[in-house]
Amino acid sequence: MNNPVQLPFLERASRKFLDEWHEYAVSIPLKAPKFLNLEGDTCNYFHMVEQGSVRVYICNDLGKEITLYKLAEGESCLLTAFSILSQTPFPAYSRLESGGRLISVPAPIFRDWINRYEEWRHFLFSLLSGRVQEILGKLESLAFLRVDERVAEYLLRCVQQNKKQVRITHSQLAQELGTAREVVSRILKSFERSRLIALSRGHITILNSRGLSRFAPAARN
Amino acid sequence: MNNPVQLPFLERASRKFLDEWHEYAVSIPLKAPKFLNLEGDTCNYFHMVEQGSVRVYICNDLGKEITLYKLAEGESCLLTAFSILSQTPFPAYSRLESGGRLISVPAPIFRDWINRYEEWRHFLFSLLSGRVQEILGKLESLAFLRVDERVAEYLLRCVQQNKKQVRITHSQLAQELGTAREVVSRILKSFERSRLIALSRGHITILNSRGLSRFAPAARN
Numbered sequence: 448m449n450n451p452v453q454l455p456f457l458e459r460a461s462r463k464f465l466d467e468w469h470e471y472a473v474s475i476p477l478k479a480p481k482f483l484n485l486e487g488d489t490c491n492y493f494h495m496v497e498q499g500s501v502r503v504y505i506c507n508d509l510g511k512e513i514t515l516y517k518l519a520e521g522e523s524c525l526l527t528a529f530s531i532l533s534q535t536p537f538p539a540y541s542r543l544e545s546g547g548r549l550i551s552v553p554a555p556i557f558r559d560w561i562n563r564y565e566e567w568r569h570f571l572f573s574l575l576s577g578r579v580q581e582i583l584g585k586l587e588s589l590a591f592l593r594v595d596e597r598v599a600e601y602l603l604r605c606v607q608q609n610k611k612q613v614r615i616t617h618s619q620l621a622q623e624l625g626t627a628r629e630v631v632s633r634i635l636k637s638f639e640r641s642r643l644i645a646l647s648r649g650h651i652t653i654l655n656s657r658g659l660s661r662f663a664p665a666a667r668n
Numbered sequence: 669m670n671n672p673v674q675l676p677f678l679e680r681a682s683r684k685f686l687d688e689w690h691e692y693a694v695s696i697p698l699k700a701p702k703f704l705n706l707e708g709d710t711c712n713y714f715h716m717v718e719q720g721s722v723r724v725y726i727c728n729d730l731g732k733e734i735t736l737y738k739l740a741e742g743e744s745c746l747l748t749a750f751s752i753l754s755q756t757p758f759p760a761y762s763r764l765e766s767g768g769r770l771i772s773v774p775a776p777i778f779r780d781w782i783n784r785y786e787e788w789r790h791f792l793f794s795l796l797s798g799r800v801q802e803i804l805g806k807l808e809s810l811a812f813l814r815v816d817e818r819v820a821e822y823l824l825r826c827v828q829q830n831k832k833q834v835r836i837t838h839s840q841l842a843q844e845l846g847t848a849r850e851v852v853s854r855i856l857k858s859f860e861r862s863r864l865i866a867l868s869r870g871h872i873t874i875l876n877s878r879g880l881s882r883f884a885p886a887a888r889n
Binding site: 505511529533535538539583590591 | 726729732734736747750751759782786794796797803807808811885
């Protein structure tokens with residue numbers, strides 16, 4: 448029917464599963480930005496990111512947001528899986544932010560595969576377990592870190608991924624960390640005054656990651 | 669071999685599953701308090717609470733804690749399930765706090781049942797989905813609420829459960845909410861001065877829940 452990208456787990460999948468995969472897993476082109484699920488939605492499809500990135504976040508009545516996790520290529524959404532499996536409404540927002548192309552599997556087929564194919568269950572549980580870890584990490588940093596520590600940790604994670612120049616606005620960074628733009632701006636400016644970073648429109652350049660790590664408790668250990 | 673309590677889902681389970689359930693699900697008496705899993709542990713057993721309550725929490729280097737969720741009778745632990753399914757270390761602490769008696773299923777049997785029995789998968793996914801909701805609720809309150817709002821929401825949840833007298837110490841409440849005991853004490857005292865609550869040793873009595881709800885954004889909507 449269509450030819451979605453070859454996910455690594457498919458190499459070890461049974462012939463029978465592969466036949467159904469090619470029958471039901473549809474590769475869909477989409478134009479970012481686009482909401483995939485809103486809070487309260489019934490999830491009729493299970494998605495995997497084929498190209499692009501998806502942000503999953505929660506949001507309060509005042510429009511304040513916090514990112515739960517981001518999905519890169521080959522990844523998929525814990526909350527969608529749970530909503531489909533437990534037949535409960537989607538509890539967050541998920542939005543295609545760049546890209547994009549999704550592999551989409553109808554919810555009844557997704558449930559049926561969970562019942563019938565060990566390779567699918569195995570693939571899925573390892574993917575979703577990473578998401579659980581990410582949500583716990585987020586919770587930990589909200590509970591235990593000050594906002595300046597959270598900003599420093601975010602920037603140091605970018606350095607670890609070899610991104611010394613981070614393309615993000617102050618208000619996007621605030622949404623990542625679940626705080627207000629003004630707070631993030633004040634902290635970034637103080638980091639700039641200490642020559643740890645340089646700020647330019649839509650970019651943060653990290654100048655001194657050793658200096659930044661003094662603000663990041665996890666990096667200190 | 670043994671006779672663990674009759675969980676409701678067992679009433680609709682197949683004869684075949686019931687036979688294995690009675691063979692492998694062992695009911696174990698334990699003396700609270702007792703740690704069931706520490707951070708980094710390999711989970712060799714999947715537990716369900718038969719009698720008592722289990723607290724699952726994360727903890728930082730300084731000993732500050734935040735409760736992720738509590739398991740009452742018949743409930744079981746999302747993080748244990750994920751650790752077993754994805755064969756990753758347990759990412760938190762779980763502790764039997766009162767009770768207790770656990771139904772315990774060895775990890776290989778747990779995985780095997782996921783593969784073979786739809787009734788087990790169904791039971792499990794609905795249980796675990798509730799835990800995901802709880803973790804998200806916790807994250808939401810950490811991200812979006814001030815500590816006084818979190819204290820008010822906690823107390824109002826107790827009122828909803830018909831507990832107008834809450835048996836909890838200031839330091840236990842701080843652990844629930846991921847903050848410091850001093851902060852909780854200061855807030856409780858200010859609520860007491862406003863005659864919203866009365867404080868006594870190990871107890872908080874809620875006097876005016878309507879007044880408290882002015883502090884709780886969710887209750888205000």
